[in-house]
Structure formats: structure tokens, C-alpha cells
Amino acid sequence: MKDNIVRPAFHITGQQGWINDPNGLVKFKGEYHVFFQHYSSSVYWGPMHWGHVKSRDLLKWQHLPVAICPDEQDDGCFSGTAIVWKDKLWLMYTSFKENGGGENIRQLQAIASSDDGVHFTKHGIVIGEKDLPPEYSPCDFRDPKVFRRGEIFYCLVAARRKQGRGRLLLFSSEDLFKWNFERDVLGTDCGGIMTECPDYVESLGLLTYCEQFQPAQVDKHLNIHSTFYRLGELGLGTGKSKFGESDIIDYGFDFYASQIFAEVPVMIGWLSMWDRTVPYDKYGFSGMLTVPRKISVKDGRLWQAPLYNGKKAAESCALELTDNATVGVIELSVEKLKSLTLKLRVGDGKQTVITATKDGLVFDRSRSGEPITGKENDEYSLAGIRKMPLDDAATHKITVVFDWFSVEVFADGRALSSVICPDLSADGISLSVCADSCIYTRYDTSEFMEVK
Numbered sequence: 001m002k003d004n005i006v007r008p009a010f011h012i013t014g015q016q017g018w019i020n021d022p023n024g025l026v027k028f029k030g031e032y033h034v035f036f037q038h039y040s041s042s043v044y045w046g047p048m049h050w051g052h053v054k055s056r057d058l059l060k061w062q063h064l065p066v067a068i069c070p071d072e073q074d075d076g077c078f079s080g081t082a083i084v085w086k087d088k089l090w091l092m093y094t095s096f097k098e099n100g101g102g103e104n105i106r107q108l109q110a111i112a113s114s115d116d117g118v119h120f121t122k123h124g125i126v127i128g129e130k131d132l133p134p135e136y137s138p139c140d141f142r143d144p145k146v147f148r149r150g151e152i153f154y155c156l157v158a159a160r161r162k163q164g165r166g167r168l169l170l171f172s173s174e175d176l177f178k179w180n181f182e183r184d185v186l187g188t189d190c191g192g193i194m195t196e197c198p199d200y201v202e203s204l205g206l207l208t209y210c211e212q213f214q215p216a217q218v219d220k221h222l223n224i225h226s227t228f229y230r231l232g233e234l235g236l237g238t239g240k241s242k243f244g245e246s247d248i249i250d251y252g253f254d255f256y257a258s259q260i261f262a263e264v265p266v267m268i269g270w271l272s273m274w275d276r277t278v279p280y281d282k283y284g285f286s287g288m289l290t291v292p293r294k295i296s297v298k299d300g301r302l303w304q305a306p307l308y309n310g311k312k313a314a315e316s317c318a319l320e321l322t323d324n325a326t327v328g329v330i331e332l333s334v335e336k337l338k339s340l341t342l343k344l345r346v347g348d349g350k351q352t353v354i355t356a357t358k359d360g361l362v363f364d365r366s367r368s369g370e371p372i373t374g375k376e377n378d379e380y381s382l383a384g385i386r387k388m389p390l391d392d393a394a395t396h397k398i399t400v401v402f403d404w405f406s407v408e409v410f411a412d413g414r415a416l417s418s419v420i421c422p423d424l425s426a427d428g429i430s431l432s433v434c435a436d437s438c439i440y441t442r443y444d445t446s447e448f449m450e451v452k
């Protein structure tokens with residue numbers, strides 16, 4: 001590991017190098033496991049391995065050896081999920097073969113298993129080209145979500161129609177090895193070019209998935225790669241799915257490829273985005289995961305609340321205040337909000353600004369530090385701005401989770417997550433509120449949530 005490496009204080013990342021999607025969120029033998037797409041030899045995407053961390057409480061994480069890696073079977077182990085069965089931990093992932101590129105690329109679904117949750121054996125492809133109906137392309141067929149209902153295993157896989165766009169396909173199996181194609185669950189093309197990383201929680205009636213390259217739609221979503229959810233049901237008994245309208249999971253610049261534990265309603269996403277510059281990669285790593293978020297469905301929509309544990313470090317009822325911290329969690333409890341400005345990571349003329357009025361919340365990273373650019377060219381993205389609605393409520397609880405290179409804002413059950421790249425010494429905080437009252441509490445999280 002490089003000596004000068006600076007990593008997030010309490011967000012999961014690789015010990016060095018690149019990470020993207022969280023994979024295989026699972027509870028096995030009393031411990032929570034999180035895997036992630038990983039290439040430790042570079043700060044850029046490369047041959048995909050599954051990095052691995054585990055935790056007893058979802059707060060303190062311990063790094064484990066890489067779980068699966070490319071070998072003679074494949075050139076990359078792409079995203080997938082995990083399931084516990086017969087006392088073993090099974091990983092279902094996409095086996096990627098380059099085969100010279102273009103139409104020869106193959107993305108097929110494979111499994112691996114482990115008795116101890118640390119050392120894995122790859123068993124090869126279990127949903128192959130012959131299992132895929134001919135109208136779908138084996139070049140874009142990935143990200144299996146495996147789950148069980150009764151005695152039957154199901155697997156949702158993203159696939160692109162040869163003459164169309166991304167779809168979500170459902171397969172079933174009795175033993176994880178032999179799979180049958182069931183159906184195309186949504187029956188319509190996705191808005192982007194390709195669908196990715198589906199997840200489904202039957203108890204919540206929650207389907208999540210990503211769409212790649214869907215042009216920005218102001219007031220709907222601005223990121224060209226976005227993660228959506230829909231409420232409804234897959235109809236495993238009836239063979240007919242029924243889902244409502246899609247909505248974005250996160251309003252920020254940097255949230256993608258989320259997954260949910262089957263055992264607890266907790267979601268984790270990739271706190272980064274494709275096609276963005278990553279100025280903090282000079283510290284030897286690129287990509288991190290969001291803090292775990294407890295999720296629920298209420299009032300017909302998804303609610304998210306961050307999980308954290310910290311030592312209370314500051315508390316005030318003042319409507320104007322200054323404070324100092326580079327990492328931590330700020331909770332604001334505001335009565336009858338008129339307006340509010342919270343500045344974070346202030347220093348050397350730079351700052352990250354969150355403003356809120358009863359019309360909504362605005363996150364501004366235009367002067368956060370080193371510029372971060374992406375492929376979006378709408379006016380908000382170019383101005384470094386993301387917006388999130390607020391409910392029409394008498395009291396708002398706003399929680400801001402901030403680390404060396406990220407800010408996640410939670411309010412009224414919604415979330416807005418973004419990367420920043422300020423100077424490491426920028427630690428100023430200032431708050432200015434116009435409201436009946438505001439309680440400011442800051443937690444020092446470094447001691448409690450540090451990634452070991």
C-alpha cells in the first residue's frame with residue numbers, strides 16, 4: 001500500500017486502487033458481508049475482481065482477501081449477488097469474456113461458493129448463451145440478482161435486446177446450477193441503452209435497477225446513468241409483474257448500482273458515477289460505497305435513513321454558528337423552516353454549500369475544491385448543482401454525512417449523494433438559519449465507524 005494514501009474515514013473503499021458497484025450484500029453466519037467490483041492495481045477500471053469486507057454491526061468493516069478474480073475461465077468477474085444455502089455462501093456473478101471485443105464479447109452468469117465466507121471456489125457458467133432467448137444479446141447480459149422463494153431460486157438478469165434496449169429477464173432454478181428462462185419482467189425497453197444491476201425485495205415490493213445513457217430529463221433525473229426504483233410485485237406466483245412509475249433513488253451526482261441485503265432492509269450504493277473525473281485518485285484510490293441506509297416504503301415512496309454511530313461533538317440551538325470538522329455527521333432539526341444555508345469543508349476560498357427553503361434543498365459543489373466534470377451538459381450539472389424536494393412539513397430533520405471526499409444529505413426520507421474533492425485542511429462549517437428554531441448536533445464518527 002502507498003504511504004501517502006488517504007482513504008475515506010468511514011466509507012467502504014478498496015485498500016488501494018479502483019472500486020465500483022457493491023456486490024453480494026449478505027448476512028452469513030452472523031456477519032454482514034459486502035463485496036465490490038475491484039481492481040487494486042490501478043485507480044482506473046480494469047479486470048474485475050470481487051473485493052470483500054465484513055462487519056458485525058454494519059458500521060465497522062474489516063477488509064478480507066479478494067473473493068473471486070479473473071482466471072482461465074474469464075477476463076472479469078462482473079457484478080452479482082450472494083445467497084446462503086446449505087450452510088454455504090454462494091456468489092452469482094457475470095463471467096465476462098473479451099474474445100477480441102465487439103460482438104464477440106460474452107457476459108454469462110456463473111457461480112462460486114464458500115464454506116467459511118472467505119475462500120471461494122468458482123464453479124463456472126450456469127446461465128449460458130444457450131439459456132438466453134435468441135432475441136437478447138449475450139454481449140450485454142449481466143448482473144444476476146439471485147433470491148429464493150420457497151424451494152425455488154429466482155434470478156433477475158439485465159439483458160439488451162438485439163434490436164432494442166435494456167430489459168430485465170427472470171430465470172428460475174431448483175439447485176442454482178440448472179436455470180430456465182421464465183420471462184421478460186417489465187416487457188418494455190428501458191429509457192437508456194442498457195439496464196444494469198437489478199435488485200428486488202419481495203417484502204417491500206421494491207424493484208431497483210440502473211439505466212445507462214438515458215439523456216437528462218430536468219425535474220426527473222439529471223445523471224445520464226441513474227438508479228431507479230419501482231414499487232409493485234414481480235408476480236412470482238401469477239407469472240405477471242405489476243409495477244408503478246419509476247423514480248430515482250438518489251438526487252445527487254454520484255450514486256449508482258445499489259444493492260439491498262436480503263436479511264435486513266439496508267441498502268448500499270456506489271458513491272461514484274461513470275464518466276466523471278475523479279480528482280481525488282491522486283491519493284491512490286478511486287470509488288467508495290455509501291454509508292448503509294435503512295430503507296422502508298411509506299406514503300407510496302421509498303424512505304432512506306443513514307446508519308451511523310458517533311460521539312456527540314457539538315450541539316447548539318443558535319441560528320447562526322460556526323464549527324470545524326473534516327468528517328462526521330451533522331443533524332439539523334428545524335421547526336418552521338424559511339431558509340437555511342449550511343457550508344461544509346470551508347477553507348482557502350472553497351466551500352460545499354447546502355441551502356434549503358420550503359421549496360426544496362439545493363446542493364452546490366461548484367466551489368467544493370478541485371473540479372469534477374462529467375458527460376452531463378444540462379445547466380444544473382454544468383453549474384455543479386443538484387436539487388431535492390422537501391415535504392411540506394412543520395419540522396424537518398436534515399442529516400448530512402460527510403467524509404474526506406463525499407457528502408450525503410438525507411431529508412424527509414430522500415437522499416442526495418455526491419463526491420467532492422476539497423483540500424484536506426478545509427474543515428470550516430457555518431450554519432445560518434431562518435426558522436422558528438433549529439437544533440444543530442454534530443457527531444464525530446471517525447472513532448466509531450473507521451474502516452479497518
Ligand code: FRU
Binds near residue numbers: 021037078080094142
Ligand atoms: C455497473 C456495471 C455492471 C457491471 C459492472 C462492471 O456499474 O457496469 O453492469 O457488471 O459495472 O464492473
